[in-house]
Amino acid sequence: MSTRDRIVFDHVSVGFPTPSGLLPVVEDVCFSVRDGEFVSLVGPSGCGKTTMLNIVAGFLKPSSGSVTLDGAAIAGPGPDRGVIFQEYGVFPWLTVENNIGFGLSLRANQRSKEERAEVCERYMKLMGLHEFRRAYPKTLSGGMRQRLALARAYAVAPQFLLMDEPFGALDAQTRTAMQDLLLEVLQKEGKTAMLITHSVEEAIYLSSRVVVVTARPSRVRCIVDVPFPYPRTQSLHEQAEFIELRSTMRDLVMREYAAQEQQARDAAPS
Amino acid sequence: MTDANPLRRAALLALPWICVVLAWTLLHYSGLVNPVLVPTPAQVARRFWELMSNGKLPIDMLISARRVLIGVVLGTLLAVPTGFVLGWYKNVHGFADPLVNFFRALPPIALIPLVVVYFGIGEAAKVVILFYAAFFSGVIVMYEGISQISPIFIRVARTLGATDGEIFRRVIVPLSLPHILTAVRVELGVVWATLVASELIAAQNGLGAMIQNASSFFQLDLIYLGIICIGLIALGMDLLLRKISQRFLNWQDRISA
Numbered sequence: 187m188s189t190r191d192r193i194v195f196d197h198v199s200v201g202f203p204t205p206s207g208l209l210p211v212v213e214d215v216c217f218s219v220r221d222g223e224f225v226s227l228v229g230p231s232g233c234g235k236t237t238m239l240n241i242v243a244g245f246l247k248p249s250s251g252s253v254t255l256d257g258a259a260i261a262g263p264g265p266d267r268g269v270i271f272q273e274y275g276v277f278p279w280l281t282v283e284n285n286i287g288f289g290l291s292l293r294a295n296q297r298s299k300e301e302r303a304e305v306c307e308r309y310m311k312l313m314g315l316h317e318f319r320r321a322y323p324k325t326l327s328g329g330m331r332q333r334l335a336l337a338r339a340y341a342v343a344p345q346f347l348l349m350d351e352p353f354g355a356l357d358a359q360t361r362t363a364m365q366d367l368l369l370e371v372l373q374k375e376g377k378t379a380m381l382i383t384h385s386v387e388e389a390i391y392l393s394s395r396v397v398v399v400t401a402r403p404s405r406v407r408c409i410v411d412v413p414f415p416y417p418r419t420q421s422l423h424e425q426a427e428f429i430e431l432r433s434t435m436r437d438l439v440m441r442e443y444a445a446q447e448q449q450a451r452d453a454a455p456s
Numbered sequence: 457m458t459d460a461n462p463l464r465r466a467a468l469l470a471l472p473w474i475c476v477v478l479a480w481t482l483l484h485y486s487g488l489v490n491p492v493l494v495p496t497p498a499q500v501a502r503r504f505w506e507l508m509s510n511g512k513l514p515i516d517m518l519i520s521a522r523r524v525l526i527g528v529v530l531g532t533l534l535a536v537p538t539g540f541v542l543g544w545y546k547n548v549h550g551f552a553d554p555l556v557n558f559f560r561a562l563p564p565i566a567l568i569p570l571v572v573v574y575f576g577i578g579e580a581a582k583v584v585i586l587f588y589a590a591f592f593s594g595v596i597v598m599y600e601g602i603s604q605i606s607p608i609f610i611r612v613a614r615t616l617g618a619t620d621g622e623i624f625r626r627v628i629v630p631l632s633l634p635h636i637l638t639a640v641r642v643e644l645g646v647v648w649a650t651l652v653a654s655e656l657i658a659a660q661n662g663l664g665a666m667i668q669n670a671s672s673f674f675q676l677d678l679i680y681l682g683i684i685c686i687g688l689i690a691l692g693m694d695l696l697l698r699k700i701s702q703r704f705l706n707w708q709d710r711i712s713a
């Protein structure tokens with residue numbers, strides 16, 4: 187891990203026009219993600235996390251301030267940034283194999299047929315999808331769809347991995363397995379990762395740093411360094427330092443949740 | 457309905473039809489209606505063989521089927537791009553929607569006088585009526601389907617590096633296909649239902665014309681025969697389309713029935 191900054195949020199603000207005026211969603215956010223780092227964003231739902239990820243993904247421009255990738259402005263979405271969406275978005279009309287191969291068959295990542303087959307093969311094996319290669323997504327479980335989305339994003343060899351609550355819809359066991367798989371694959375391929383989650387536990391377990399954001403509009407509440415070295419295993423959850431860090435951070439985040447609740451109550455007509 | 461035993465399955469499929477034919481026969485002999493007004497299935501069947509062997513019925517069927525197919529093909533060719541634009545560009549949809557519903561609500565039979573003025577009484581007039589019916593029913597199915605396409609797939613494709621052209625060909629087209637097939641099925645139903653009306657326009661041939669001529673001569677068995685033929689051909693075409701859907705769209709959660 188070097189200390190080179192790769193994703194830089196510099197005084198970023200975003201507001202959305204609504205019928206009742208401009209809704210500030212992100213306010214003056216500054217933080218950066220260094221090369222090979224795993225940074226999580228934690229905050230109450232509806233605070234503006236997806237909005238921030240959308241800026242890095244290239245779907246949205248900040249109202250003021252800037253987000254840069256390796257020092258350059260972001261022009262739009264591109265295959266250098268793999269995105270895992272909250273609703274996986276696996277293509278229902280393609281088989282598992284063709285979902286994974288989709289990216290490599292595009293002009294932007296043109297590969298030979300052999301190379302494509304080899305990449306598909308590799309990720310099907312890695313993600314445990316091999317025996318379902320000819321199956322359509324409708325027959326897959328939630329966990330398998332999630333792995334398929336991950337494999338599809340990985341196949342085009344992005345330098346960045348952006349994930350929006352990727353494990354939110356999974357049961358506890360699948361979720362644990364997916365976390366370990368993610369760490370394993372990241373370890374192998376050394377990518378720079380940004381994850382949105384509302385689980386403090388998950389954020390600590392996976393990340394090298396956690397950015398806690400406030401209730402809407404999102405500001406950076408604090409940035410916490412996670413001191414545990416990689417590779418990590420689930421037994422980390424039982425270590426005293428982990429438990430302590432988790433409870434301090436939970437307190438922090440709970441306060442923001444309470445603030446968000448209050449906001450919602452104030453906004454609701456009584 | 458899935459049954460392991462093919463014989464029982466066939467029997468179950470045939471059962472409702474047998475019931476209808478039985479009820480029909482009973483009605484004839486029941487004395488509830490004047491038997492002259494309700495021909496027996498056997499009489500209709502005899503008519504069927506007679507007209508099949510002298511070659512009149514196959515020609516009428518072919519001519520009607522051809523009109524229907526031309527109407528559906530032309531209607532689909534226009535309904536697909538139109539429905540697509542309406543479904544895709546939400547602001548266009550807003551003002552076009554009442555217009556589409558206005559024209560769709562007009563019964564094609566009410567348009568016949570105008571169509572005769574503009575298109576004469578030839579083949580073109582009949583096809584125009586059928587095209588009209590096909591287009592307005594197809595366009596609604598298309599735009600409702602297209603507007604339900606989730607933008608997530610397009611966003612995913614973008615992040616993988618797809619260009620606009622690639623997104624259209626490789627994401628939007630496959631996602632539209634089920635809606636196109638549904639539109640065609642709906643159109644076929646509506647167009648077969650409109651056929652008799654369109655053949656009111658000075659038609660000498662076709663199943664609709666056959667029914668109308670029969671009614672002037674009070675040949676009830678012929679009327680029954682015409683109606684049954686229309687129903688059966690429409691049913692056959694629908695079954696064929698459903699098979700095609702199942703074959704090519706088996707990725708769907710559920711084939712729209």
Ligand SMILES: Nc1ncnc2c1ncn2[C@@H]1O[C@H](COP(=O)(O)OP(=O)(O)O)[C@@H](O)[C@H]1O
Nearest residue numbers: 202203209211230231232233234235236237238
């Ligand atoms: N395009 C948009 N137009 C208007 N409001 C939006 C838009 N996108 C998001 N919002 C609002 O911004 C807030 C933050 O949304 P989001 O970033 O999705 O939150 P999170 O991912 O943290 O749950 C929400 O209140 C949402 O309603």
Ligand SMILES: [Mg+2]
Nearest residue numbers: 232235236350
């Ligand atoms: Mg979100």
